[in-house]
Amino acid sequence: MKLKFFFFLLFTLSSVPNFANISLPEIFSDNMVLQRNSEVKIWGWAKPGEKIRLSTSWSNKEISTKADRNGNWQLILSTPDVRGSQEITISGYNEVKLKNVLLGEVWLVSGQSNMEWSAGAGITNAEEAIAGAENDQIRFFSVAHRTAGNPQQDLDGSWVQSTPETMKNFSAVAYFFGKKLQEELGVPVGLINSSWGGTPAEVWIPAEAIASNDSLAKAAKMLPDERWGPNEPGLLYNAMIAPLVRFKIQGVLWYQGESNTSNSDYYEQIFSTLIRSWREQWGTEFPFYYAQIAPYEYGDNFSGVEIRDAQRKVRKLPKTEMIMTSDIGNIKDIHPRNKLDVGLRFANLALADHYGKEVDNAYAPQFQKAEKEGNKVTIYFEHAEKLNFDKANKKSQFELAGENGQFHPANVKIEGNTIILKTNKVKEPKQVRFSWGNTSTSNVFNEAGLPVSSFKEEL
Template identity: 55%
Template sequence: MNKIIYYTLILLFVATGTSFSNVSLPSVFADHMVLQQNAEVKLWGWGNPMEEITVTTSWDSVEVKTKADRHANWQVLLKTPLAGGPYSITIKGYNQVTLNDVLIGEVWLCSGQSNMEWTPSAGITNGEEAIKNANFPEIRFFNVVKNSADSPQLDLKGEWQVCTPNTMQYSSAVAYFFGKKLHENLDVPIGLVNSSWGGTPAETWIPQNVINADQTLKKASQKLKAETWCPSEPGRTYNAMIAPLVGFKLAGIIWYQGETNTANPDTYQHTFTALIRSWRDNWTQQLPFYYAQIAPYEYGSPESGVKVREAQRRTLVVPNTGMVMTSDICTTDDIHPRNKLDVGLRFANIALKNHYHTVQGIVEGPLLDSVSFKGKKAYVYFKHAEGLYLKNKDHLFEVAGVDKVFYAAKGTLKKSMFIVTSDRVSEPKYVRYAWGNTSISNIFNKANLPASSFTTETSE
């Protein structure tokens, strides 16, 4: 009888321990992670209903208490100090979880399709040298494993990794060069959360409820063709690869995508704007959102690539955005330009000027500011136009009258303005520049950054 009682008690103890050892965290909260500095960050997870959870951090030793709700969810808000570490975080309920080697610094989400996903090991300019020198223990990668879902998920697969040659070569090259520049300039730890998937259209990165509530987005998503290498259904990658991250405190977002949307370029500005706003709404932050303009390439249908570039240029009307130019660091026969260093540096320079205010000067290429017409002449003015110059004598301007039939035109540079004329158009009403899938800009500013292609045809 005593043996029966003894084994019964053991079984009860094991069962009780198993049922109560239930405190757990999403994968993004783990050893080696980076949390946003000098902020109120949310930490969340799961436990038994009404289980008391105590969170203690080594940077202040303050105990923060909460209880799991009836759905087994809990969350706390933690105040982070200025950049530093390593620290530890202890989460204690019926069981205990300790997170070690936690750094406090700047955290950026890096997303998009293949040009963001592209790793040094896949082949980049001067890749071997970059890999060899990638020893930065205060840069950390969190690479989200590719997945898709038809509803928003609570967790995803991924792990935090310290930047070494081995981990860097399998992480986003653009994100690495961006983070390295920030780390060197700001002298703080950098966390890079990379959630990208080659070939994906923007629509699959937008919450499906946003698409369902917008007829333009719904029609655009219905035109997407199924692909063999990635999802194309609305919301699928958002549900699996972004939704579980919502609430994780960020400094901002960098984005490199658009090539796939050349299949239906006319609605890309509307789609891309909806993506930016939906992410900001869900994070309840007006996060900086910086993106790369797709490079000149023969995308298939005439004007499809340049139309996406134009949509990206026009998306700059959304506040707190910035655009990286790529036309001068690409070859028109490769949809994956191998110069990822300059893309990353240009992202970093925009962030350092616009968000961190640590650099001055021009960090963006010339952008159309305004156009006026007088007689046979169009007067074209640019933003970011200090030191404007022509790299070659190619005439990439075109003008059109009210009939919107465009003819090649000559552009004469006068300080920061071009006077554009064509013998074939006596009274111009529209002007465009570098308007072609493979057209490469020849207008540069003092920072040696190229101008964006543009058209005024649809600006009315």
């Protein structure tokens, strides 16, 4: 009798297919935001050959595919501009329902501690900001700190709605950016925060992009060991960025640079490589907006301002732009507590530059070109409407140097949207620089109240 039951059980089990649960990366979950008006990729794992069907609450059309021999599958889903809570159902041998999904604008924010810094860690007017953070149209995804020697398929994190409890532990800069965007556009906003304090840019770049370039490889070897986090190229890209590259985003916000003062001469190339490599991995030239680091005492003469100048020069890449923080920083604190204005400046920039909204204070004045006539130099700027000096600090921060490379303070005259420089100590100017020091804080502003970036240029 027992033998008969054994054969019956064996036959029954052999007649049932080997079940495999459909599983999804952590980035797909309840409460997520998908990029609206787009074709987004949904992917995951299942049994090889398993048929995967996907349906949504906003469409009566079902799409399907089969898992490949390695158990991988991917579908392309159209996302219209619709409001309200949505559902996505993915079926195979099992069924997965994603609930309370929104379609809106998705932005990735990354960098080091000033991007990671939360209201709970201490910001200006923290209590007021936390108390007002209840908003189910703003969603957060926090990527857990991880390192990896090779690009990973998944990461640790979860989507949550904005509440006082969730907001206080999320990036404050990102929250203020998302809040402004949501108010102005009237659509849901999803924010993915993948940041790690104290990290140089190299750890966020694919390792092969560093290893294949002699200059970048040399620069990476100059990085000191830090107790705050890794410094080996690619370790954070592999674990905290690579798993996201198929997830559709509208753009990137970046706030980093303080941890590259040891190789500041290379930062323009390093940072440009990061932007290009991310766009290459995502397969799209999304907008990339970044914050210039604020003045701070780094214990040497110029490494901090050299980073700021390198960041200014990276603006030449398409669809990049920089927000200024020199007037809202703190030369005694590398973590300025005014995160509200940083977030708002990011939002104003995105609204004007990417979404085409009329925003009066989106762009800071930036060096455009210099022309010399004898010992007189005329500086032209972009976004230079009604240039003016800080009334409390009118001392010239402009300097000119001749053939010998010695800089001398220059007399300054503002004429419309240009600045005229002259000094009798330099008969034939060869170089010009402005606000050139680690702790130098720009004292020239445009009509929007935004400061001119420090700069150094050959003439």
